[in-house]
Amino acid sequence: MxxxxxxxxxxxxxxxxxxxxxxxxxxxxxxxxxxxxxxxxxxxxxxxxxxxxxxxxxxxxxxxxxxxxxxxxxxxxxxxxxxxxxxxxxxxxxxxxxxxxxxxxxxxxxxxxxxxxxxxxxxQKLLGGLGLEPLSAEFEPQVFYAQLHLRKAPIKQVLLAGDVVVGVGNIYACEVLFRAGIRPTTRAARISRARVLRLHEAIVHVLALAVQQGGSTLRDFSNAHGETGLFQLQARVYGRAGQPCHACGQPIRLMRQGQRSTYFCSRCQT
DNA sequence: AGAATGACCTGCTGGC
DNA sequence: TGCCAGCAGGTCATTC
Incomplete structure (x- = not known):
């Protein structure tokens, strides 16, 4: 959740x-x-x-x-x-x-x-090895770029791993990559500086917006008062396999990456 | 070291 | 209706 x-x-x-x-x-x-x-x-x-x-x-x-x-x-x-x-x-x-x-x-x-x-x-390695905090000042674009440049794995999986930047899970990884126009399978190290900047911006924007919207309630998320979130209504790709992309009309595609579902638009994300 | 895989546990959904 | 396979928002240990 x-x-x-x-x-x-x-x-x-x-x-x-x-x-x-x-x-x-x-x-x-x-x-x-x-x-x-x-x-x-x-x-x-x-x-x-x-x-x-x-x-x-x-x-x-x-x-x-x-x-x-x-x-x-x-x-x-x-x-x-x-x-x-x-x-x-x-x-x-x-x-x-x-x-x-x-x-x-x-x-x-x-x-x-x-x-x-x-x-x-x-x-106890509970907090060890965690990456940058995306909604704090330490999450600097140049640092982010330098870190991604060291990683050969697909960008989606690097985001999920949490050792470069924390807090981006499966939903938000899909959303952020869509908004940055980046194909989830792209090797992290091969993404240009300009596109990493867009990705950085998307991460900060999407996470902050989602907090503001009370999070995403897909099945059962609620805050400590039992109130549900609204961000799922803003989701552009997650859970939308087969439905038309809001930007170009192409059907949103679903693939597996490391046993997780990845949703993306094959036209908007290159 | 980084990358890929399986494991943990329960509930729900869809297909037969 | 029942059963089974497959899926779900995370992350750790193990293997290569």
């Missing part, structure tokens, strides 16, 4: 409310992708100082460490005053004095992991 915009929308929807809350209880359901990494009791008594985001990870700053939350493919968070009895797919509850943060995740590719510090989290 969640790519950078959905994670950011989620963050914005509960960060102010939870900040300052003291953890009173932690409830675990079925195992998630990774174990919590500490006894639940160790979190109790700590205060949630704030919520940041790195790539698709949410970072809850606690008074004595960091709680990393990842939504995987099917995760979503809700924040409520009091929580109803946990359902079949509710696998993590953080009960605080300000309310309950609940992770709902049918496929359980998500996780909540405690780390003593950001360094410790990197050491």
């Amino acid at each position: 969640p790519e950078l915009p959905e994670v950011e929308v989620t963050r914005l929807s509960f960060a102010p409310a939870i900040s300052g809350g003291q953890i009173q209880q932690v409830q675990l359901g079925k195992p998630l992708r990774w174990p919590l990494g500490c006894a639940p009791q160790q979190l109790v008594g700590q205060t949630v100082l704030g919520v940041r985001r790195r790539g698709k990870y949410l970072l809850l700053d606690l008074s004595a460490g960091l709680l990393l939350v990842h939504l995987g493919m099917s995760g979503s968070l809700t924040f409520m005053r009091t929580a109803p009895v946990a359902g079949k797919h509710d696998h993590f509850d953080l009960v605080t004095s300000h309310g309950v943060l609940r992770l709902h995740d049918p496929r359980r590719f998500g996780a909540a992991v405690f780390a003593d510090s950001e360094q410790a989290a990197s050491a």
Whole structure:
């Protein structure tokens, strides 16, 4: 489900409310992708100082460490005053004095992991090896170009890998490449500087727009208040196989790249 | 090191 | 209706 915009929308929807809350209880359901990494009791008594985001990870700053939350493919968070009895797919509850943060995740590719510090989290390679943050000043076109120039893999797969730029998942990779007019199979290193600049612009534009639109709700994404997003209405290629390209009328094509679906327009993307 | 592949897990859809 | 194959927004370990 969640790519950078959905994670950011989620963050914005509960960060102010939870900040300052003291953890009173932690409830675990079925195992998630990774174990919590500490006894639940160790979190109790700590205060949630704030919520940041790195790539698709949410970072809850606690008074004595960091709680990393990842939504995987099917995760979503809700924040409520009091929580109803946990359902079949509710696998993590953080009960605080300000309310309950609940992770709902049918496929359980998500996780909540405690780390003593950001360094410790990197050491566990949860945050290690992540690329540039696309909505920050560090995402400079020249740096982006230099990085892409080192990579021979198809640009779509380089974007998804997240070690050059973070947060661009399958939907937004397709959208961004369409808007930049670049064929997803093009080797990253072979893209001209001018086209990389267009791609850079498309990434910043599309991700920022998607955050503004509340993310993409394809099946079930919603923010921590249960509100769905609107960006899917702006999707120009994703999920539109066989339908006419909005720019040229050619049918949008679907192909597989590294076991993921890629949607593109064979006329507009060269 | 970078690139390609399989693995993790559940639910839904479409075809027979 | 039932069953099975294939698909889904992510990322890690393993292999070459």
